[in-house]
Amino acid sequence: WNLSPRKILEDGPVIPVLVIEELERAVDLARALVRGGIRVLEITLRSDVALEAIQRIRCEVPEALVGAGTVTSAADLEAVVAAGGSFAISPGLSTSLLRAASQGEIPLIPGIATASELMQGLELGYDTFKFFPAEASGGISMLRALAGPFPGVRFCPTGGITGENYLDYLALETVTCVGGSWIVPGQFLADRDWEGITLLVRQTLAAASTT
Numbered sequence: 001w002n003l004s005p006r007k008i009l010e011d012g013p014v015i016p017v018l019v020i021e022e023l024e025r026a027v028d029l030a031r032a033l034v035r036g037g038i039r040v041l042e043i044t045l046r047s048d049v050a051l052e053a054i055q056r057i058r059c060e061v062p063e064a065l066v067g068a069g070t071v072t073s074a075a076d077l078e079a080v081v082a083a084g085g086s087f088a089i090s091p092g093l094s095t096s097l098l099r100a101a102s103q104g105e106i107p108l109i110p111g112i113a114t115a116s117e118l119m120q121g122l123e124l125g126y127d128t129f130k131f132f133p134a135e136a137s138g139g140i141s142m143l144r145a146l147a148g149p150f151p152g153v154r155f156c157p158t159g160g161i162t163g164e165n166y167l168d169y170l171a172l173e174t175v176t177c178v179g180g181s182w183i184v185p186g187q188f189l190a191d192r193d194w195e196g197i198t199l200l201v202r203q204t205l206a207a208a209s210t211t
């Protein structure tokens with residue numbers, strides 16, 4: 001892996017946003033996703049076991065590239081590096097987080113929802129962003145509007161992406177991949193239906209490859 005934010009997005013076209021509440025399910029879930037064809041996994045820091053889940057997946061599922069989501073501070077970023085995370089994704093951006101990441105060891109994909117935030121990111125050397133919360137921030141028409149003044153920027157829209165709209169997002173020139181929790185339905189996880197998850201991933205990727 002030659003890791004840059006752009007490369008991580010290019011491995012998509014779908015990054016699952018995973019909230020792991022039960023540690024013992026993390027490895028099985030990661031294996032199910034990898035079997036389906038998804039290698040880049042975002043574990044959000046929104047649960048107590050997130051960092052440990054990253055550690056375990058890193059050790060036990062070497063085919064996966066596991067990183068952290070909901071990284072909102074330089075301290076979060078440090079914790080992710082210590083856990084062995086390969087990248088970090090943030091819902092937003094702050095000067096201190098972007099500075100810490102550009103001096104740090106792993107790539108950061110910061111979040112933006114406006115032209116001004118995007119310009120702040122560009123100023124600090126970033127050209128690849130999460131667009132968050134995608135649906136609530138204007139969705140596809142907002143991304144089309146941003147593509148005018150910022151044609152070289154690439155996005156991973158996340159927040160409100162579903163099986164019904166992800167192909168429309170992927171059809172946009174500036175969208176390299178989409179992120180979301182929809183790819184692992186809660187019931188499948190509760191039922192430990194790993195084969196079901198693998199099948200869903202295969203179907204999702206197959207539909208994306210024909211567009």
Ligand code: 3PG
Pocket residue numbers: 017044069070158159160161179180181182
């Ligand atoms: C995130 O953390 O990126 C979002 O909460 C995921 O949004 P979704 O649940 O609407 O996919």
